Amino acid sequence: MKMFVFLAGLAVASAQDLGTIRTVYLLPMSGGLDQYLAVQLTTTHMFQVVTDPQKADAILTDHIGDTFEAKMAELFPPPDEQPAPKPKPKDTDEDSDATNKLITDTVNKLATPNSSFGHAKGIIFLVDPKSKQVLWSSYDLPKDSTATELDRTAADIVNRIKRELTPKKK
Numbered sequence: 001m002k003m004f005v006f007l008a009g010l011a012v013a014s015a016q017d018l019g020t021i022r023t024v025y026l027l028p029m030s031g032g033l034d035q036y037l038a039v040q041l042t043t044t045h046m047f048q049v050v051t052d053p054q055k056a057d058a059i060l061t062d063h064i065g066d067t068f069e070a071k072m073a074e075l076f077p078p079p080d081e082q083p084a085p086k087p088k089p090k091d092t093d094e095d096s097d098a099t100n101k102l103i104t105d106t107v108n109k110l111a112t113p114n115s116s117f118g119h120a121k122g123i124i125f126l127v128d129p130k131s132k133q134v135l136w137s138s139y140d141l142p143k144d145s146t147a148t149e150l151d152r153t154a155a156d157i158v159n160r161i162k163r164e165l166t167p168k169k170k
Helices: 002-019 030-043 066-075 093-110 147-165
Strands: 023-026 058-061 123-127 134-139
Touching (some): 002 134, 002 147, 023 030, 134 147
Parallel strands (some): 023 058
Antiparallel strands (some): 058 123, 123 134
16 A cells, blocks of 8 residues: 555656646657657647757657766756866877877777667657656657658657646546
């Protein structure tokens, strides 16, 4: 019984979180699904789609994990992050070799490891950009990559969000 109450509380909290969303930013999705979602979201007037991620209440994406985290860091850099000063050019070969090694080491450290986590087709996540919490998710795999099927899938996703926002009758 306690577990049911806990899960019911999670569902209510999720619906309340969704109710505060007015604007969404869509990250590029496989097959161009983001474009179809933008059309469905704007024509149903569910959310305003923004092209500036800084103005978004939520982010819609089809993947989470390391690549998502890297994209979020790019879109929402920490305020205290200062750009690294540019090194002064040196004339010697020894300094050039040291610089090349430094660049190679830095690139290797910044490279995102490949992972299959979060790359499952058909999964959509609605993420809070500030807390980076997944507010809502759904699975709806398009049968194929035709425009008609992608539009149908986008409409299904928007309808699922709409059902979450609609108060349940008792």
